[in-house]
Amino acid sequence: MNYKIFLGVLLAFAIASCSPTGHENEKHEDPEAVKFQYTSYSNNFELFAEADAFIVGVEANVLSHFSVLPDFKAVEHGSITIVLAINGKEVRQKLDKPTRKGIYSFNIIPETAGKGTMKFEISNEQGNFVVDVPEFTVFSELKAAEAAASKIVVSETNATFFTKEQSWKVDFATDFPTAEPFGQVIKTTALVQSSQGSELVVSAKTNGIVLFNSGVVIEGREVTAGQSLFSVSGGNFADNNIAVKYTEAKSNFEKASADYERSKELAKDKIVSEKDLLSAKNQYENTKAVFDNLNKNFNASGQTIASPQAGFIKQVFVKNGAYVDAGQPIAVVSQNKSLVLNAEVPSKYVPVLANIKTANIRSINDNRSFSLEQLNGKVLSYGKAANSDNYLIPVVLQIENNGSFVSGSFVEVYLKTFSDRITLVVPTTSLLEEQGTYFVWVQVHPELFEKREVIIGGTDGLKAEIKQGISPADRIVTRGAMLIKLAQATGTLDAHSGHVH
16 A cells, blocks of 8 residues: 555544433434544645535535645635545535635535545646545435444544644644665764865965955955955065065066067168067066066055955954965955865774765754755765874765855764665654653544654654654654644643634
8 A cells, every 4th residue: 555645534533422311313313413534645635524424315514624735734725526426426516715724614415325435626726636535425314324433433542632723824744654774873973164175265475464455354255256355565665575576577577668669660770680689579578577477466556366266255364454474374265165074983883984875964053954965965985094193983074055054063964874674764853752752643633643652763863763653554743743742731622623614
């Protein structure tokens, strides 16, 4: 059975109510006293319906709750048609809009007794859909319905009601546990750093006083490639004055250029020899090379330094007005797109490090978890030996920054090794922990949940291995488990609160 689609109906949870006097004739006079509940799932919708007993010729109300999957939010728009098919005959009713947000209240009269199928035809702006209830029963009389209802026993022991109206207002979802490979998990921490090539050091190219461009050289400030950041000036120095060198080179170049141009004109009339012309040309080219080199990186006031790439200023090493030597780092410009996670693990894990195929990363700042695949990451390397300074073994991962990680901070890393062992796993958001014992909420029907103790094995930060407590056929709460626990703590929730009858 494909439990992910699970189009089966839970024709159960009938509620048989008798009048206070218990007289049989009074019970027959109230056909709405017997209720049947139906649950069905398609790829796009969840249906939870509470219906009066279907009796030939008697109008029955079908209070239907529709949720859009996978978000489990209420259906707010569109028409829905209920179709009862029994013995080749169909009875249908169409509602063009919800009776209330997420709720369609049908009133329909079955025309023939027997077992049949029920379906809901949904039409909205996304298209046309069908939710099937494979089997339901139309009874010939109320007594037969009551007899059928009395055979269905629903235990509410250790269970809590959480209405659809409540679940629609919060982050809520249910799903089946999955059976998948689950290998050894190594939990550790990692230092987040910018990857090589994503950050560049900007250095001074001459000695002098560094002067920042106003409002630009601030840590965290975004810059563009080629944007001027600061200048280095040596104009006030008696020795090694770059301004003097620049002026001298410019003057020499201009003189050599003029001499060469004059020599070319005189050479046409044979006034200047070929040897003197070549000498003037050589002097011109030499002074031009010196001046072009200085002019490219300097001006009369000193060196102008620009950002080598687009990004942000990660770190500034000197203060405005400080003296710097040629080659001294002044700032770091980082793109922060590609990050490296430097993790360390105890040496006992050396035999399994070669089997590490992926990892899950949890940001401590916002408590969000991501798989290595979600971050387009990969395992770069792992250490082969320890040293006397550090007995831990390094493991290096690379990821793309999605905005949740800050260079220089720490994250939790769950290194996952490859395994052929298939086990039952659930999202960690399904688990509730109470004094070291773990529980999950198992769905009895979409408004009733049983608290079930489970024994967990390993966890990778996103999923946890379940050793005992639930089966693959148990639909569990995957998001919103804590909210159901809070509803249980109040102890005042009515099973039908908010329903429209």
